[in-house]
Amino acid sequence: MIVAVMAAILVTMLLALARAFLGPGRYNRILAINMFGTKTVLFVAVSGYLFGRPEFLDIGILYALVNFVAVIAVLRLTHETESDAA
Amino acid sequence: MILLEILSAVLLAAGTLFIVSGAVGLLRFPDFYTRIHATGITDSAGAGLILLGLLLRTTTWEAGVRLLIILLFLVVTGPTATHLLAHAARRDGVPVWRKGHPRR
Amino acid sequence: MTRPRLAPPDTGVTRSGGTGTIRLIRWAAPLLAAFWLLLSGHIDPLFVTFGVISVVLACVLAHRAGLSLEKGPTLGLVLRLPRYLLWLVKEVLVSAVTVTRQVWSPRPNLDPVVACTPSRGLSPLTQVVYANSITLTPGTLSLDLDDEHIEVHALDSAGVEDLGDGRVLRQVHRLEARR
Numbered sequence: 098m099i100v101a102v103m104a105a106i107l108v109t110m111l112l113a114l115a116r117a118f119l120g121p122g123r124y125n126r127i128l129a130i131n132m133f134g135t136k137t138v139l140f141v142a143v144s145g146y147l148f149g150r151p152e153f154l155d156i157g158i159l160y161a162l163v164n165f166v167a168v169i170a171v172l173r174l175t176h177e178t179e180s181d182a183a
Numbered sequence: 184m185i186l187l188e189i190l191s192a193v194l195l196a197a198g199t200l201f202i203v204s205g206a207v208g209l210l211r212f213p214d215f216y217t218r219i220h221a222t223g224i225t226d227s228a229g230a231g232l233i234l235l236g237l238l239l240r241t242t243t244w245e246a247g248v249r250l251l252i253i254l255l256f257l258v259v260t261g262p263t264a265t266h267l268l269a270h271a272a273r274r275d276g277v278p279v280w281r282k283g284h285p286r287r
Numbered sequence: 288m289t290r291p292r293l294a295p296p297d298t299g300v301t302r303s304g305g306t307g308t309i310r311l312i313r314w315a316a317p318l319l320a321a322f323w324l325l326l327s328g329h330i331d332p333l334f335v336t337f338g339v340i341s342v343v344l345a346c347v348l349a350h351r352a353g354l355s356l357e358k359g360p361t362l363g364l365v366l367r368l369p370r371y372l373l374w375l376v377k378e379v380l381v382s383a384v385t386v387t388r389q390v391w392s393p394r395p396n397l398d399p400v401v402a403c404t405p406s407r408g409l410s411p412l413t414q415v416v417y418a419n420s421i422t423l424t425p426g427t428l429s430l431d432l433d434d435e436h437i438e439v440h441a442l443d444s445a446g447v448e449d450l451g452d453g454r455v456l457r458q459v460h461r462l463e464a465r466r
Contacts, residue, residue, distance in 0.1 A: 098192055102233065105199040112206035116218075124215050124272040131264055132209065132222050135257060136202065139233055142253060146237050154249035155326070161253055165260040172271050201383050208390040216440050217397055220428055221386055227423070228383035248325055262422050266429060269440065273430045279401055279440070
């Protein structure tokens with residue numbers, strides 16, 4: 098059961114990566130990467146259960162934080178460069 | 184507890200269905216805004232269900248608290264990130280796909 | 288493509304500093320401390336010292352960023368929150384099922400529209416709650432907001448009509464104890 102869930106999360110991550118490579122445009126890519134990040138958190142949490150290593154959950158929390166901040170930072174960066182160009 | 188096992192399995196299966204659907208929608212839907220519909224919602228719902236499913240299987244309270252914190256975090260940041268992305272795309276003038284147009 | 292830029296939303300978390308910042312820190316510091324204790328699980332001098340340092344650091348950063356809180360959550364709001372959250376969870380699940388059905392249908396029936404829904408007379412915080420609720424309810428997504436409207440992207444026109452009926456707005460009003 099748990100292994101099946103992990104496999105499904107991996108497939109989801111691959112599909113998100115495909116969208117990130119296909120684009121088109123930066124927003125589709127950011128959206129896909131954001132999704133990839135949340136799936137990573139889930140993957141870490143589920144694997145923590147599977148391997149009986151609850152400390153993985155701390156890594157999951159950290160990754161959730163980093164993922165959110167990263168999306169905000171990327172959005173901010175793209176907007177800064179744009180207002181500079183305009 | 185066999186009942187908890189079953190409930191947990193149901194939650195995990197539903198969550199998995201949602202996240203896979205979200206990813207398929209991300210690939211299938213025709214433009215950015217429809218894709219953000221597909222992922223934003225299924226992300227929150229799928230993550231919530233999977234984490235709840237795990238929560239029912241945990242035995243220590245430390246792990247439970249951590250799962251709850253991850254859950255809270257994903258549920259709070261998910262819609263926020265979705266809105267910020269949609270807002271930024273709208274401000275940048277990403278065009279809205281209409282019925283009958285070619286997909287992009 | 289040019290379009291008029293809507294005024295930046297007033298979110299209740301303002302950038303004024305001063306008393307608002309003090310208020311924010313008064314609410315945030317105990318929460319941060321509790322978060323630290325919960326995650327570390329150790330109460331010995333070294334860890335508590337690290338905890339105090341990081342709480343102070345977070346508060347200093349919040350002050351530097353100019354974050355502040357207009358008014359703290361009231362007891363009534365906290366009491367009404369569970370009911371709203373339950374409704375929200377139900378909406379998210381319905382929403383996820385709707386999207387899932389669209390995704391797996393061989394020919395997705397998508398007819399996106401962008402429309403404005405009025406949000407006149409809502410307090411800034413309520414407006415933000417309303418916008419987030421719109422994002423989480425089936426088929427709709429808030430794009431932009433100003434003082435009087437929220438711009439909404441919907442998967443089909445039924446979603447916008449649904450908002451016009453005020454089903455979502457009623458729940459938000461109920462949270463604010465106003466009908």
